[in-house]
Amino acid sequence: MINYEIYKMIHVFMVVIMFTYFGIQIYAKDKVKMAAMWSGIASLLILVSGMGLLARIGVSHTEGWPFWVIFKLGVWTLITIATPIIIKRAKGFSKNWLYVMFLMLLTVIYMVQYKPEF
Numbered sequence: 001m002i003n004y005e006i007y008k009m010i011h012v013f014m015v016v017i018m019f020t021y022f023g024i025q026i027y028a029k030d031k032v033k034m035a036a037m038w039s040g041i042a043s044l045l046i047l048v049s050g051m052g053l054l055a056r057i058g059v060s061h062t063e064g065w066p067f068w069v070i071f072k073l074g075v076w077t078l079i080t081i082a083t084p085i086i087i088k089r090a091k092g093f094s095k096n097w098l099y100v101m102f103l104m105l106l107t108v109i110y111m112v113q114y115k116p117e118f
């Protein structure tokens with residue numbers, strides 16, 4: 001059974017991997033297939049390890065989730081779905097989108113540290 005510490009190591013490592021490979025794709029002139037593959041794998045493993053962490057800290061997968069988890073899932077969904085579309089269809093905007101992603105990352109780190117309830 002994977003414990004809390006291992007899940008968190010995977011989770012944070014995959015956050016770094018996902019941002020790195022999205023960054024590579026945003027600054028690359030042409031399509032970088034390997035980077036697209038790794039950003040996809042990393043975003044999936046963020047979700048899987050996030051669910052694992054929820055179970056380890058006692059947040060049920062069926063009952064109502066705290067606001068900070070719903071917020072993080074929203075940010076994850078937005079980054080995972082919008083970024084490949086922006087890279088493909090709005091390359092000129094993609095560098096600005098990277099700043100938006102960093103801002104969302106900072107907000108997510110704040111949310112997971114303080115877990116504010118509204």
Ligand code: HEM
Pocket residue numbers: 008011012015046047049050051053054057069072073075076079105108109112113
């Ligand atoms: C882009 C999306 C995400 C980012 C950048 C992110 C970032 C992080 C970071 C940096 C931590 C470690 C905080 C610490 O050291 O205490 C963390 C913990 C955690 N994340 Fe995420 N995460 C993301 C998505 C998700 C998703 C989708 C879920 C759930 C489905 C999730 C659930 C959790 C949980 C449960 C913890 C542990 C909280 C605790 O120990 O109290 N995360 N996340």
